[in-house]
Amino acid sequence: MDNPAIAAIIASMKPDSDVLIAGGGLNGPALALALASGGIRATIIDPTPKPTRKAADFDGRAYALSLTSVNMLKALGVWATVADHAQPILDIVVSDGKAGEGASPLHLHFDHREIEEGPMGHMVEDRYLRRALLNAVDHPLITQLEDSVTAQRIIPGGIEVTLGGGKTLTARLLVGCDGRQSGVAKRAGINRMAKDYGQTALVCAVEHEKPHNGTAHQFFMPPGPLAILPLPGNRSSIVWTETHARAAAIQALSDTEYLEELRPRFGDFLGKIKLAGKRFTYPLGLIIADDFATDRVALAGDAAHGIHPLAGQGLNLGLRDVASLAETLIGAARIGEDIGNPIVLSRYAQWRRTDTATLVGATDTINRVFSNDNPLLRLGRDLSLAAINAIPAARRKLIREAAGLTGDLPRLLQGRQI
């Protein structure tokens, strides 16, 4: 080089890590593991001490993992330790209900034997999944930092992040897996459209007298849907939706009074019920980022989209982001591309956009049609549920949709290595 001034002006860029991940919950560690499987180094940054994140007792939270999410956990090598605590979902029964009357006789029934891939999904408690992922990230290509991200700025060839302690880190790319309040999205100036459903989800787990036989139930009630999802043993996870005001009033009740509210909605098909674990409420809203990626920044999981937890698709959608992002980045690295380049990141954003829009739209519409007590609409949806039930092809299509088998599937979701 015959222009020494150039070398003097330009500081050479050797990043501390390939990818910085803000957020060490579920999607963050899953992403770090997926990237490590392709040889990409990641640093997970989370202010909550890892032992605290890991040692959580059963708090009533559980996930309905789709078949494809289970495939992915298998491919990442974390399913083996989760499997013993997972309840396969063998059947899904969807019915239209009215509080105090139980389910309408016209309903929709999905049986996993109708598709060749096996159970449509598994119910897994948050504590087991979290522990398995957090144990797995003790990996030579993964660095874990107990800190928070307070600032981020684009620098030549990368991004620089400032931590709570004042230290700075550089990388090719910063990924926000930092949830609904995503600071990464905010600082990157990515606008997120938010919509309030005027509803709150009440979440709890119950123990019941009779076995659930691996059947998941979804009742569409006028105030909002009620889901009964089978957990290992004679336990089920309940997600129950009410208006904000009703939910606040119910949450304030004693456990006994709470159960009295729940029981008539629940019906008596599982025998006597009692609470197992804590009670939670989550205000329901739809949040969707205008962009899943911008220069040197990508978003995944709730940072990119928070959806109505109606079909238990929140985490599944997050893992789909993770699988697509990891496949895009590893594919780019294998042909020598700069993985933080906006052209690489736009491939991820494009891949996820259609899928997310479809699911968000469908979930939104289903909720609006069913959260209504108009007698005509009620008759109409009873008839259409019965009609879908009568047509095997339509039913199979919905089963495959629920199992996550539709769309342009990333390799990890097919259970294959990237």
Next chain:
Amino acid sequence: MSATQTKSTVDDTEIAKFEAMAAEWWDPTGKFKPLHLMNPVRLGYIVDQINTEFNRDATSLRPFEGLRILDIGCGGGLLSEPMARLGAAVVGADAAERNIPVAQIHAEQSGLEIDYRHTTAEALAEAGEQFDVILNMEVVEHVADPLAYLTACQQLLKPGGLMVMSTINRNPKSYIMAIFGAEVVMRWLPRGTHEWDKFITPDELFALIEQAGLKPVDRKGFVFNPVKWSWSISDRDLSVNYVTASVKP
């Protein structure tokens, strides 16, 4: 810069055109957007050919360790940088002097060591340089004497070495797509970037490669889909942009 252009086949007016564009190289939304859009497909083909020819592990992130690669017409380094990132020792050569500092600055920002030189294939061949791989992408349609140029490339390759070369076909469709479409309608490239009569058909190119003493082993098309707004690789459609792989016996 000490370029020894003894017997250059590069057309001076061609060099001047690219000099005017040099500063824009690395802006993915700027003037070189079409090249940035096409780059992943080109890279996919190049990396695949090199991994196959030299028996490298395609899942490795540094499969090119130990390979010496020459990128002719390196421009701002859009191909040189990925090659260096994959572990190769890269020489980026460009006949347009202004491209060299642009490429150097960017390589340093990317934390990559690349030997950029203001020189030509002919000068490098005369100096006795040897390479495992030569990248010859979108260059041959700009040189004054393609056979002399390809002969220099042949001399630069070690026995068993690989040359990947892409260019534009010559037919009415390529005229419409590459000149009328890219230069006039889309204004992707400055007018006058290409001269249609310099375009070469795949059969003509294969004949030239053989005359230069190399053995053509593969040819594929790069196809732009205006609906998806993206490029893909095609076994059959070589009607506009196409790529070839050849080896030195």
